[in-house]
Amino acid sequence: MVLSAFENSRRALSVVDLVKRFETEMNKTTVYRVLERLQDDGELHSFTGKDRLKWFAKYHKPDSNNTTMTHPHFQCQDCGKSKCIPVDIAIPSLPNHRIDSSHLLFIGQCDDCLA
């Protein structure tokens, strides 16, 4: 039910949004816990938006030639909407460091707001 809010798209939803969307049907805490469960099950993945809010989106399996563990996300500075960017980002090399994952957020204007 919560899952169906994500449709099949690359569209991401903030937790705050989801809590509000389901406030008549279910408790805030439940929404948080369902999201966590769906993430553990590999149905969803989460990331942090520009406003430091938690966002969720459908999990997409990475390409085999995947270079970043986490794909980048885009967030519109005007409408606030966010989505996945189906692209790989090369991991920068940092001497004597090991990089395991990444949080990559690109900010700008989305198609709707540019139109």
Next chain:
Amino acid sequence: MVLSAFENSRRALSVVDLVKRFETEMNKTTVYRVLERLQDDGELHSFTGKDRLKWFAKYHKPDSNNTTMTHPHFQCQDCGKSKCIPVDIAIPSLPNHRIDSSHLLFIGQCDDCLA
């Protein structure tokens, strides 16, 4: 004074850390406001850590052939320390979108924790 906590390095400090470090000398609110001012003056820049905390570091002017507006940061998953990565990341192309800036965080193990 707050500024001097950053030395001249690429080392970043979380606001929470700075508030604690200066709690005898100055008020929490003042720390927040000084940091904001230093950011406006171009002395510091800020980003979001993996734990969704606000971090600050010295501002480094970008190269002329700069491709990302914001350089990436690294955060150690073990000790939590964070630093700037002096590297440019190519901006991915997203059809019909305009990308202005980015929040790029790579997570892994730092030199100290690997040693």
Next chain:
DNA sequence: TTGTTATTGCATCTCAGTTGCATTACTTTT
């Protein structure tokens, strides 16, 4: 000195996210 503006302190608020605990729903076992 007096008037003006910038800086700090303190208290309070906001709000996302978490936790503890009781309650309900759902399974499994006898």
Next chain:
DNA sequence: AAAAGTAATGCAACTGAGATGCAATAACAA
């Protein structure tokens, strides 16, 4: 079917980062 165990939900309260309003002090200018 009843009892026992496990998972899912609701509710209230808590936590902690960050923001805000306002009064008090400091710095500066006329």
